[in-house]
Amino acid sequence: MNFLSKMKLGAMLGAGFASVIIIGLMVAILGRVHLANLGKDIESLSEKNLANLLLIQDTKSGFEVVARVVRNIGLSQDSARIQEEKRLFDQQIIRNNEALATVYKQISEPEARNLLEQLAQARPAYLSAVNKAIALSLSGVPEEKVQAALVMVNEMPPAQAAVFAALDGLTELQKKQTMETTTNAMHKARDDGNTLLLFAAFAVFIGIFISILITRTIKNLLGGEVAYAAHIAQEVAQGNLAVSVDLRPGDDHSVLAAMNGMRQSLSGIVEQVRESSESIATGASQIAAGSTDLSQRTEEQAANLQQTAASMEEMSQTVRQNTETVRNATQLAQAASDTAAKGGKAVGNIVITMKEITDSSHKIGDIISVIDG
Numbered sequence: 001m002n003f004l005s006k007m008k009l010g011a012m013l014g015a016g017f018a019s020v021i022i023i024g025l026m027v028a029i030l031g032r033v034h035l036a037n038l039g040k041d042i043e044s045l046s047e048k049n050l051a052n053l054l055l056i057q058d059t060k061s062g063f064e065v066v067a068r069v070v071r072n073i074g075l076s077q078d079s080a081r082i083q084e085e086k087r088l089f090d091q092q093i094i095r096n097n098e099a100l101a102t103v104y105k106q107i108s109e110p111e112a113r114n115l116l117e118q119l120a121q122a123r124p125a126y127l128s129a130v131n132k133a134i135a136l137s138l139s140g141v142p143e144e145k146v147q148a149a150l151v152m153v154n155e156m157p158p159a160q161a162a163v164f165a166a167l168d169g170l171t172e173l174q175k176k177q178t179m180e181t182t183t184n185a186m187h188k189a190r191d192d193g194n195t196l197l198l199f200a201a202f203a204v205f206i207g208i209f210i211s212i213l214i215t216r217t218i219k220n221l222l223g224g225e226v227a228y229a230a231h232i233a234q235e236v237a238q239g240n241l242a243v244s245v246d247l248r249p250g251d252d253h254s255v256l257a258a259m260n261g262m263r264q265s266l267s268g269i270v271e272q273v274r275e276s277s278e279s280i281a282t283g284a285s286q287i288a289a290g291s292t293d294l295s296q297r298t299e300e301q302a303a304n305l306q307q308t309a310a311s312m313e314e315m316s317q318t319v320r321q322n323t324e325t326v327r328n329a330t331q332l333a334q335a336a337s338d339t340a341a342k343g344g345k346a347v348g349n350i351v352i353t354m355k356e357i358t359d360s361s362h363k364i365g366d367i368i369s370v371i372d373g
Helices: 009-075 079-106 110-138 142-154 156-222 226-237 255-338 340-372
Strands: none
Touching: 009 079, 009 110, 009 142, 009 156, 079 110, 110 142, 110 156, 142 156, 156 255, 226 255
C-alpha cells in the first residue's frame, strides 16, 4: 500500500493492467501447452490406434476376399470368369502381403507381438490350403475340382479360422488400446480443463484483488469518493469557503485534506482582507473627519488672518495717527519754545497731546496682543 501511494496514478494503473494481462497471458500459454499435449494424444489416437485398427480390419477383409475368390473359382464353369477371379486372387494376395508387412512394422506392443506370432504361424497353413484349392480348381479335371471343393470345406476353414482368430485378437487389442487412449485423453482434457479453470479463477481473483487494491489506493489518495471530491472542488470554486469537508481520522495527505487546507487558507485570507477593508474604511472615515476638521481650522485661520489684516490696517492707521501726532507735538514743542510766553496754554495742549499718545500706545498694545493671539 505504501509503495502504491508513492506511485504516479498513470504508473499505478499501468502496473495493474500489466499484471492482469501477464496473468491472462500465462493462463493462455498454459492452456496452449495443455491443448498441444491433448492434440498429441488425439494425433496418436488417430494416426496410430485407429490407423492400426483400420489396417487390421482391411487385412481381414483381404483374407475374406481371397476366400470368396477361391470359392468363385471352384464353383465357376466359365473360363473367362475363372481367369478374372484368378487375376483378382493374385492382386489380393499381393495386397494382403503388403498389409501384413505394414502390420508387422507398425504394431510393436508385446501383447500384439504375441498375436502377430500366432498369425505368422497360422498363415502358412492357410496359404497352403488356398493355393491347393486354386491349383485343383484350375486343373480343369472334374475330379480335382471335387478335391478342391473338399479342400475348401475341410482344410481352408480351420486354417482361415486360425488366421482370423489372430486378426480378431489384434482387432480387439487395438480397440482396447483405442478406448484406453480415448479415456486417457478425456481424463487429461478434463484435468486440463479443471487446471485451466483453476488458473482462470486465480487470474480473476488476482484481477479483482489488484482492482480493489488500486481502487483503495486511489480513494486514499483522494481521501474519499471521486464524486465527493469533485463536489467539494466545485463548492470551493463557486466561493463557498464555509463548506464542510469530511475527512477520515488522521487524514492529512489526501487530496481532500489538501483541499480542506486550501479552503481554510482562502477563508483566512478572505477574513484578513475583510478586516483590512474595515480598517481601511475606518481610516478613510477618520481621514474624512480630519479633512473636515482641517477645513474648519483653515477657515478659522483664514478668519483670524482677516482679523489680523484688519488689526494691521487699524494699527497702520494708528501709527499714521501717532506719526501725525508726533509731528504735531514737535510742531507744538517748537511753537512752545517760540511762544513760551504763551506757556500756560501751550503746556495744557502738550498735556492733552501726551494723553492722546498714551491712549494710542495702549491701543497699539491691544492690537499686538490680538496678533500674538
